[in-house]
Amino acid sequence: MGKAELPLHAPGTKIDRGYIGESVPRPNAQRLLQGRGAFTDDLRFPRLAHVAFFRSPYAHARIKRLDFAAASRAPGIIAVLDGRAVAQYCTPWVAVLAHLKGIKSPPQHAIAIERACWQGEAVAAVVAESRSQAEDAVGLIEADWEELPVVVDMDEALSGKRVIHPDLGDNICFKRELDTGGVDEIFASADVVVEETFHFGRHTGVCLEGRAILADYNAGEHSLTVYHATQAPHMMQDIFSRHLGIPEANVRVICKDVGGSFGIKVHVYPDEMATAAISVMLRRPVKFLADRLESFLSDIHAREHKAKVRLACTKEGEILAFDLDDVTAIGPYSVYPRTSGIEGNQVVNLTGGPYKHQKYRAKMNVVFTNKNVTCQYRAVGHPIAVALTEGIVDLAAQKLGMDPAEFRRRNLIPDDAYPYTTFPSGIKFEKLSHHQTLNKLLQVMQYEKLRAEQARLRKEKIYRGIGLAAMIEVTNPSPAFYGVGGARISAQDGATLRLEPTGMVTVLCSVTEQGQGTEGIFAQIAASAVGVSMDKVKVITGDTSVTPYGGGTWASRGAGIGGEAVLQAGRALRSNVLDIAAAMLNMDKAELDIAGNAVIHKLTMQNKLELAELGRVAYFRPDTLPMNFQSELTVTRHYTPRQYGFTFTNGIQASLVEVDPETGFVRLLKHWCVEDSGTVINPMLVDEQLRGGVIQGIGAALYEECLYDAEGQLLNGNMADYLVPMASEMPDIICAHVETPTLQSQLGAKGVGEAGTAGAPGAVMNAINDALLPLNARVTAMPFTPERILKALKKVD
Amino acid sequence: MEHALETTLTVNGQRVTRRIEPRQHLVDFLREELGLTGSHIGCEHGVCGACTIRVNGEIVRGCLMLAVQADGCTVETIEGLTDSKELAPLQKAFHERNALQCGFCTPGMLMAAQDLVRSKAKPTRDEIRAHISGNYCRCTGYQSIVDAIEETLNGQG
Numbered sequence: 001m002g003k004a005e006l007p008l009h010a011p012g013t014k015i016d017r018g019y020i021g022e023s024v025p026r027p028n029a030q031r032l033l034q035g036r037g038a039f040t041d042d043l044r045f046p047r048l049a050h051v052a053f054f055r056s057p058y059a060h061a062r063i064k065r066l067d068f069a070a071a072s073r074a075p076g077i078i079a080v081l082d083g084r085a086v087a088q089y090c091t092p093w094v095a096v097l098a099h100l101k102g103i104k105s106p107p108q109h110a111i112a113i114e115r116a117c118w119q120g121e122a123v124a125a126v127v128a129e130s131r132s133q134a135e136d137a138v139g140l141i142e143a144d145w146e147e148l149p150v151v152v153d154m155d156e157a158l159s160g161k162r163v164i165h166p167d168l169g170d171n172i173c174f175k176r177e178l179d180t181g182g183v184d185e186i187f188a189s190a191d192v193v194v195e196e197t198f199h200f201g202r203h204t205g206v207c208l209e210g211r212a213i214l215a216d217y218n219a220g221e222h223s224l225t226v227y228h229a230t231q232a233p234h235m236m237q238d239i240f241s242r243h244l245g246i247p248e249a250n251v252r253v254i255c256k257d258v259g260g261s262f263g264i265k266v267h268v269y270p271d272e273m274a275t276a277a278i279s280v281m282l283r284r285p286v287k288f289l290a291d292r293l294e295s296f297l298s299d300i301h302a303r304e305h306k307a308k309v310r311l312a313c314t315k316e317g318e319i320l321a322f323d324l325d326d327v328t329a330i331g332p333y334s335v336y337p338r339t340s341g342i343e344g345n346q347v348v349n350l351t352g353g354p355y356k357h358q359k360y361r362a363k364m365n366v367v368f369t370n371k372n373v374t375c376q377y378r379a380v381g382h383p384i385a386v387a388l389t390e391g392i393v394d395l396a397a398q399k400l401g402m403d404p405a406e407f408r409r410r411n412l413i414p415d416d417a418y419p420y421t422t423f424p425s426g427i428k429f430e431k432l433s434h435h436q437t438l439n440k441l442l443q444v445m446q447y448e449k450l451r452a453e454q455a456r457l458r459k460e461k462i463y464r465g466i467g468l469a470a471m472i473e474v475t476n477p478s479p480a481f482y483g484v485g486g487a488r489i490s491a492q493d494g495a496t497l498r499l500e501p502t503g504m505v506t507v508l509c510s511v512t513e514q515g516q517g518t519e520g521i522f523a524q525i526a527a528s529a530v531g532v533s534m535d536k537v538k539v540i541t542g543d544t545s546v547t548p549y550g551g552g553t554w555a556s557r558g559a560g561i562g563g564e565a566v567l568q569a570g571r572a573l574r575s576n577v578l579d580i581a582a583a584m585l586n587m588d589k590a591e592l593d594i595a596g597n598a599v600i601h602k603l604t605m606q607n608k609l610e611l612a613e614l615g616r617v618a619y620f621r622p623d624t625l626p627m628n629f630q631s632e633l634t635v636t637r638h639y640t641p642r643q644y645g646f647t648f649t650n651g652i653q654a655s656l657v658e659v660d661p662e663t664g665f666v667r668l669l670k671h672w673c674v675e676d677s678g679t680v681i682n683p684m685l686v687d688e689q690l691r692g693g694v695i696q697g698i699g700a701a702l703y704e705e706c707l708y709d710a711e712g713q714l715l716n717g718n719m720a721d722y723l724v725p726m727a728s729e730m731p732d733i734i735c736a737h738v739e740t741p742t743l744q745s746q747l748g749a750k751g752v753g754e755a756g757t758a759g760a761p762g763a764v765m766n767a768i769n770d771a772l773l774p775l776n777a778r779v780t781a782m783p784f785t786p787e788r789i790l791k792a793l794k795k796v797d
Numbered sequence: 798m799e800h801a802l803e804t805t806l807t808v809n810g811q812r813v814t815r816r817i818e819p820r821q822h823l824v825d826f827l828r829e830e831l832g833l834t835g836s837h838i839g840c841e842h843g844v845c846g847a848c849t850i851r852v853n854g855e856i857v858r859g860c861l862m863l864a865v866q867a868d869g870c871t872v873e874t875i876e877g878l879t880d881s882k883e884l885a886p887l888q889k890a891f892h893e894r895n896a897l898q899c900g901f902c903t904p905g906m907l908m909a910a911q912d913l914v915r916s917k918a919k920p921t922r923d924e925i926r927a928h929i930s931g932n933y934c935r936c937t938g939y940q941s942i943v944d945a946i947e948e949t950l951n952g953q954g
Contacts, residue, residue, distance in 0.1 A: 025892050025893050025895060026895065029891075029897055030892060032897060032899075033888045033892060033897065034835070034888065035833075035834070035874070035875030035876050035879065035903075035904040036835065036876075037900050037901075039901065041834075042828075042834035132820075205935075206935060208899070208901040208933060209839070209899070209901045210839075258899060259837070259899045259900070259901030260935045262935070292841060292845075514898075514899060515897070515899030515900060515901075517898070684894070688937055691937065691938025692936045695938045695939065718840075718844075719842065719845055719933070720842060725939075726930045726939075727926040727930045728926045728927045728930035729930075730938065730939050732922075732940055733940060756938075
């Protein structure tokens with residue numbers, strides 16, 4: 001069956017799929033369009049205190065003395081606190097996971113004690129009646145520092161000449177080696193061997209809404225309510241409970257509207273933990289918002305990899321082996337609780353992903369440096385693995401004189417080879433569609449025509465390039481991702497559906513809305529599964545006291561896991577509704593279905609009973625139902641993906657660029673993305689997810705980099721100097737789909753949130769190098785700024 | 798508040814008089830003093846456009862103007878232009894085309910887009926892109942926003 005267990009209702013009727021696959025506008029977008037959203041900073045509380053942080057101006061320094069005298073006397077000041085004071089209310093953490101063997105990191109406090117390890121680390125907190133008063137007083141704190149040696153370069157960190165945390169012995173947070181054996185022999189005898197070293201700049205998420213938290217401790221009941229811009233409310237509930245010493249059930253995390261997250265808002269931030277601790281200490285609500293300058297200094301950064309990769313192939317173009325050596329620098333701490341070892345680990349898992357070679361060797365080191373911390377940001381590891389794989393694949397094709405699309409076709413895992421269990425890194429693929437996506441891409445982009453146009457324009461000294469990037473992607477992760485390593489991060493999610501007396505359906509789900517459209521697609525799924533129209537569905541997410549327990553939004557899991565829980569709960573609710581209908585109508589349940597907000601006769605499609613009437617009877621006149629009959633109009637279902645560690649998806653992207661060899665500027669002309677995310681619930685939302693992801697990937701490829709000097713000072717930590725993609729530079733992006741539903745769930749949906757970001761940097765890089773080919777130039781260090789392109793062209797030094 | 802200046806301005810059609818500290822930004826004043834939280838603060842240095850509002854008919858960055866500078870001015874925000882229905886065509890097109898995700902940039906984006914709609918110009922797609930290139934959106938690929946603005950412009954005849 002094409003769609004796993006779909007159809008939802010009687011086959012052949014108009015209602016068999018309901019809203020699944022329809023481009024329905026998101027109901028919850030209306031309030032945002034009217035400026036009536038409720039972001040954390042929009043909330044108003046009596047006795048609210050505001051916190052601002054005094055942050056280290058040095059990348060590495062001992063705190064010799066902090067003098068709060070002047071700050072404490074400033075207008076509106078409630079408290080000025082150092083690390084030791086906050087530590088009385090918040091225990092430190094160590095970000096390691098048992099399944100990342102050997103990973104190590106020092107204990108980290110909410111506010112640094114004795115020593116700051118990156119520029120921007122909070123070393124004191126000022127609490128005041130207003131944010132501006134708190135910021136004024138931050139400027140009055142006097143500090144004496146003893147500067148310590150700074151390690152900013154990853155090779156220097158790896159060498160261990162200067163060790164940032166002496167107790168750990170060296171600067172290596174985590175290392176991993178993988179070897180199928182036989183790699184050296186293959187490289188020694190292969191017809192063709194290519195090698196390249198790729199550099200990936202350190203960049204960050206730049207959510208338009210900065211990190212935001214409002215913690216409200218109630219001493220009367222020893223309870224803490226936290227309004228938090230987060231992706232994982234239950235994870236944070238557990239963290240606040242354990243580190244602040246408050247029983248889990250007394251901690252409520254409420255996630256209202258969130259202004260972008262992309263992985264930035266799924267981590268534990270010291271300044272946010274301090275804010276919650278201060279609320280407990282002061283017994284009043286306390287708010288912290290990271291302003292833009294603080295965001296650049298303290299939101300997690302990501303990437304910063306240097307990866308040497310080799311590829312061996314036959315002269316016929318068969319890839320035989322990949323050999324990888326990756327180093328990544330993560331700042332001074334592994335980030336809690338997901339650790340900063342995951343991105344490098346993913347690069348090892350995913351390199352060579354789309355291809356059928358059988359030999360692979362990888363070495364990967366994660367090192368500490370005195371820069372801001374890095375951790376999981378959208379597409380974790382994928383942009384690195386895809387770009388280095390696709391970059392070296394293009395180089396091999398070039399050396400063979402083979403068209404890059406044809407070279408890929410010869411090496412992609414065949415579409416009939418699934419389940420595929422012999423991928424050399426050990427990951428397993430349930431069902432992918434590389435050849436279908438490649439064929440569709442070439443057709444949609446009119447590849448041959450573009451190549452002809454490119455050749456014609458080259459004669460006119462117009463340098464256009466076409467770049468391809470095939471990819472595999474982790475989605476719907478099982479507990480193998482975090483849970484097995486001891487992290488209290490849920491891989492399962494739950495949904496509760498309740499039929500209200502008027503026939504409306506309320507959905508409560510543990511997956512959160514970050515703007516991606518979670519609540520919209522849950523409404524589509526619930527309406528379809530029950531048989532009501534979407535205007536009858538109300539979706540509630542983001543409240544640990546209200547929804548079932550679950551993981552939240554990360555790793556492209558919301559639709560596939562949360563959506564499945566909603567579907568199963570919806571089907572169960574429909575069944576329960578039909579039990580009542582059968583009792584009321586004195587008919588056989590098998591004869592009945594629900595459509596258009598009413599119970600209908602399955603064969604005649606005749607309307608038998610409005611759900612509003614059924615609800616009225618079930619709730620207010622149950623005395624009219626049979627004596628032993630109890631209606632159940634609230635049902636809860638949970639779902640955990642178990643059969644595979646990850647539900648891999650696949651896709652392929654292409655970029656068309658024009659490079660101006662005089663200025664080094666790259667103009668993006670068009671971008672294509674063909675994606676197989678299984679069952680597509682809402683094509684419009686999926687396409688815009690893909691496009692947004694592509695744009696973030698383009699940012700990494702062309703503009704975005706957190707630049708540090710040799711002293712560990714961030715040089716461009718503001719929006720004027722750190723460039724992000726804006727509308728005028730971005731191309732139109734053409735999306736197309738292949739649908740291979742996962743058979744692990746009834747819904748069949750795989751994830752899509754990270755696909756665009758995973759593939760775009762590699763596609764853009766290959767397009768630029770394709771454009772530069774006739775000029776004998778090549779770039780391998782992202783972002784590809786005009787300066788780097790001109791250097792490659794030897795036009796500047 | 799010893800240096801506060803008495804300031805009178807018209808916000809969404811209502812005259813308001815407040816004593817305002819000279820250093821307070823106009824967008825902070827709107828959010829904190831008047832509770833108009835629809836205008837968002839994304840960068841506080843005039844780059845992201847999330848705080849775009851209309852002052853005396855021109856769109857400005859609410860973080861680059863002091864509240865006291867608005868003395869005697871007419872200020873319009875997302876709340877006012879929603880209630881007056883001026884933004885209704887754009888809001889409808891944005892909704893139908895999903896030209897927003899998290900919605901944080903959206904009020905500012907709508908204010909900037911409405912500036913183009915009011916100009917009665919017939920811009921190309923590239924010109925639409927240029928017009929909103931001072932408004933940062935991290936979620937969408939901008940394409941749906943351009944589509945929605947283009948559709949609104951075409952629909953106004």
